Amino acid sequence: MQHQLLAIMPELMLIATAVVILLVDPLLPVDGRRGLSWLGIAASLTAAYATWISRGEEFTAFSHGIALDKYSVFFKILLLVVAAMAMLLSEKHLFLKRHLLGDYYGLVLFTTVGMMIMVEAIDLITFFVGLELMALTVYLLAGFFRYQERSIEAALKYFLGGAFASNFMLFGMAILYGLSGSTNYQEISDAVRLGPAPAGPLAIAVVLILAGFAFKVSAVPFHNWAPDVYQGSPTPAAAFLSVGPKIAGFAAILKFFTLILGSQSGTWVPMMIALSLATMLVGATMALLQKDLKRMLAYSSIGHVGYLLLAVVATGHTGRNLGMAAILFYLAAYAFMNMGAFGVLVFMANRRPGFRDTLDDMAGLARRYPWAAAIMSLFMLSLTGVPPTAGFLAKFYLFSAVVDSGFAWLAVIGALFSLVSAFFYLRVIIYMYMREPETELVESGAGLEAGKSWDLDLGLAIAAGGVILLGILPAPVVNAAQDAVVKLLGN
């Protein structure tokens, strides 16, 4: 029994800290609440350390509800780092917008627990609980500025779409249970591969589950919520929910479609190819039309989901682990560059009260804030996939895996879309360095002082450091990713 609780020690730490934050928050004076973000960050990092020291162990706990292996360790540490970065980016912004509530950090921690459970689950029920814990808390994060119409609109759209999509996925899972008589991944897999599961209902279950996942990671045609939600949410929350749920979603997609439905790849690979092509197309073309940077980043993240789906196709088609390891590395790179890009928007919003997240507002940034402009350029180059950044290697590994699986034409299409995407990423750099602002934004000395915060700067530095390190010294993360996927595919 003791052994089992040890298995979820990191999750228990986060839950305990979140509860403490929620209880202590109302007792503290407004200024004292700012320390709560540090409590949350400390909890995430401690949990990451606890996960790290258990990396050698492999066992299942809670009657085969969760599996602790290198795969879950990789994703849990990544998610905990993302959560810590999200809290670093948030504190000052919430203070300036007068929404300084400990609830925010509690919600971030609960979301992280949900994502961690999704990643390590090997049972439909456990997975479902993790998924919903993540989903319900991110709706609240999207609507955290509850006196702003846009924030509530974001929460409403996210909630309605998310609940609808979850229901379809849940129905698919119910059918899987009905066909296999079990909720355990391995037993379902055996029943699906060997058993007399009729093809028709099985295909329906696959379609329903795929549709649910497509919504969670914002793949076309279930992507409509993403731009509205990112635009309307508080910017630091948008940074978190454009990264965390996607990482957890892809971790779960890989487990679902290789572990459970690996034998059915004939059914889902063609669907996944169609999804991926549509997702890359919409991501690249719609991003060109955006003036609002948060919407632009939303479509950009849709494009990245398209590339990631290509690698899922490669994994499903060959059953080899090259594509899967590429996805793990890509998600790590994506986490740093995307959080960093949103982080610079938080930085600007803190410094300039009238900042509207538009491209025009970025004009002339390099003159005012040379450092911010420099690292924004770094993130944009990495998102484009220019060496020596993390984004380049991530795309390189990913497209090589796709070519290796025999889908060279898909890799070519992916590379073409990535070329199109260069246009809107580089446009941000051009605006920052070569355009003069149309109206000089007035910044009083006092306002500038108030906008400074070293924790936001630290968060940006970590993101930039991650992008550069993964681009120059990728070996540790690549090796970890390769180790992580070995057992899952059994080869």
Place this chain on the structure above:
Amino acid sequence: MTPLQEYLALAVALFFIGAWGVLARRNLILVVMCVELMLNAINISLVAYSNYSPTGGGRGEVFVFFVFALAAAEAAIGLAIAIAMYRLKQRLTIDDLDEMKG
């Protein structure tokens, strides 16, 4: 004994009535109710599958308890959003919040 197909037919019918409601209704409270209806349709299918399963009896019922808990939490969040929206708009028509497009 009623065959499994009849339970499933009921579940599918309820599920799509709920789905239609989510898409067609404009009042937030009614939409949240329709989401709950979809979840209950899934519960019926889970219990039916569990009852007819040669091996996995019991698991479906356990699943249903978790779905209940989720449904309660989801209703709480949906109504919290409804309250926040009502404070801003004095209305609960979901089309009212349509500022962002493009």
